[in-house]
Amino acid sequence: MRPSYGGVMKVLPASGLDRAAEFLRLNGRLIDRHRFALHFRGGPAGPVLAALRAYENPDGGYGHALEPDLRGEGSQPVPAQHALDVLHECGADDDPRVDRIGDYLASITAPDGGVPFVLPSVRETPHAPWWQTPDDPPGAINPTGTLAGMLYRAGSRHPWLGPATDFCWRHLEDTDTEPGPYDALSILAFLDHVPDRDRAEAAFTRLRDALAAPVTLDPHAAGAQHLPLDFAPTPDGYGRRLFTADAIDAHLDALIDAQADDGGWDVPFLIWTPITRPEWRGLITVERLRTLHAHNRLKP
Template sequence: MKVLQATDLARAEEFMRLNGRLLDRHRFALHFRAGPAAPVLAALRPYENPDGGYGHALEPDLRGETSQPVPAQHALDFLHQAGADDDPAVARIGDYLTSITADDGGVPFVLPSVRDAPHGPWWQTPDNPPGSINPTGALAGRLHRAGADHPWLEPATAFCWNHLENGSTEPGPYDALSILAFLDHVPDRDRAETAFTRIRDALTAVLAPSVEDGHHSPLDFAPAPEGFGRRLFTADVIDTHLDALIDAQGDDGGWDVDFLIWTPITRPEWRGYITVERLRTLQSYGRLKG
């Protein structure tokens, strides 16, 4: 079993100093150098808009200033990592989501305002987009994780249950990530267990080609030992991919991404984000020596 050594963590730290966004540099310090949480929150604030949502390339492939749903998902993660689930920004995110929710109770994948600013070519939407399990499930799951009681959660949770119990049984990989986030944190644990049991084979079937093609790793769906995603893979598969993750550290100390880089700045922004996330995964599985 391979373990990332302290010298490799130091190489990652230097990579972050040279390349990472300030937000991700503070996240690195928080998770691996016993740094304070306050700088993470301070670095997150400039990405927030008056409507309670987030823009300004918090999601690197959405370069516009206006709020979009997926950046709110990132913001909830960073708030949670900083121990700030009770931060007023969480309620403001709920207000923002309420303002953009479709008639079906779900949040669209992306809003038409995406057309007004540079963005990755896959961010496409019709004029009146319906709600989508991606990112509604991810957002609802994260708000449940935060212990939020915002009014947006009740219809959004109902939307997710309806999708799981009456909708498509062939989710894409990003749909699967949203579904897993929802099931991991929704308060009704018995219903979540029943839903996971029912769709487990469908999730396994749709994830296998993505993993085999190199588009995702099992660790994307099981970034920590806890959660439903871990139950989709055997221990041997997880161990193999943890070893491969350690081997994938670049000569410069960071981890790279294998998706389309459509404008140069997104590679260092994504690499800084991914490097922190890869190290968090290794830490959660006991594969990191600080």
């Protein structure tokens, strides 16, 4: 591998992967232990899909702390993102659960064509303090853009995609403010997968600087920062085009260094109830390893 910025590229050694495996055995949720086995131990997809089923509700949505900071049983929009990601990584884009998620999203869509960030039912359940909503929430680009992008990625033709896609294009063309980090991530997910590639390219070109604005380029910045690898977890997609190769390489080196002594990766954001730290750390540890693998930073 080339040392693109004057240093020797770091790779995570096999012992680092072993330490991560032990961390997950001690601390991770069952679904994340199975995800680790799928990606890094040649494990089958079946156990991952079976574990995901425990989070599904009869309405086709997901709850039960699949999103660790939403502890309630009922369905919410953002956990559907987690479910679509799990189905995709299992090679199960044709699973009937994908269409059921579309049905659920159609049932909660606001009149403007988007789904809200969070539904008012969150107030009746334990949740992190930032999950707030008015009584009649409008659609929001986060998570509508991500959900639409993920359904397009899955090859879905669900009717919900029509109004949701119109909502996203209106948001991109009408807004004159810089998106926050989560809105930017949702916009990138939409642009990566929406079928109108010429329109997506034009939107990315117009919004490129605004999409990169929330990102902290210092690989050693402390606190709850949004870093290039959050926007470019793989070498593909529009997120990667926001950053130079040197910036990505520096952050990959820092990511390897950030593996904790216990084998996992930590999270920089607020832990508001004790269980969420090990749950988030297990999820994030699998994601950090997937990022390193995608960028060829795991020792063969």
